[in-house]
Amino acid sequence: EPVLSKGNNCLDAAKACNLNDTCKRFRSAYITPCTSSTSNEICNKRKCHKALRLFFDKVPPKHSYGMLFCSCRDVACTERRRQTIVPVCSYEDREKPNCLNLQESCKKNYICRSRLADFFTNCQPESRSVSSCLKENYADCLLAYSGLIGTVMTPNYIDSSSLSVAPWCDCSNSGNDIDECRKFLNFFQDNTCLKNAIQAFGNGTDVNVW
């Protein structure tokens, strides 16, 4: 293996996107608002989220999932994967809210509420099933997960060494609700159904579904 890695699946997916007119157009359409700073903010988060939702709505999964769920062997690849949603604008915030508070603000929004419900339904882990998913349908789980991107519950990969994901929140200051909060956060961070679904897409092992 050369020190400077020459290519990876995430790079290949980005190349494929820019060679496809639809993917290229909707990619630029979210990169633009997600990287344009306003007078006192890094970006207009609302516009960035809207354009991200449009990207995942309009671009065929082959391309959109290709960039979001690409399989990686090195940090150059995982860092590129982490940057797919432009996290500095769409994900990170000055403060990390408590996850249960974030869930409350999500429930006040029609899109966020329904997409979060889809996620909890379609990515429900079940240790006794072959797929590790109660619903036994990876495509539905990935659709529900990617549907959260562009809501206040926007999830992203939390480190460069695993497929662990989380929304921008933690469980500090949970008081008596600490168990409920951890359960919520773990559904993202430590979800074998979701991890298997991402892995299956990245490896192309579950080809029938896409």
Next chain:
Amino acid sequence: KGRRNQKGKNRGCVLTAIHLNVTDLDLGYETKEELIFRYCSGSCDAVETTYDKILKNLTRKKKLVNDKVRQACCRPTAFDDDLSFLDDNLVYHILKKHSAKRCGC
């Protein structure tokens, strides 16, 4: 209607696509991403308007001080959608009006 006329008279001026690395553009970006670059090329010799005809005639008769009056040239009349890419330092860039969508004289 104008475009059809141009197309008919100037078959030489056409849109051509070429698959490139972003670094081939020599715009100073360090990235491994790629793009389809489309450009306009071909001649616009066929006389377009009476104006062009007059200019040609005057040039031939050397009635113009400056003999090199610009003839119609083959240029983009519309540009392709923006292109975005992530560079090797994980910074996003966007190229606008970098690639042709339609050509005309």
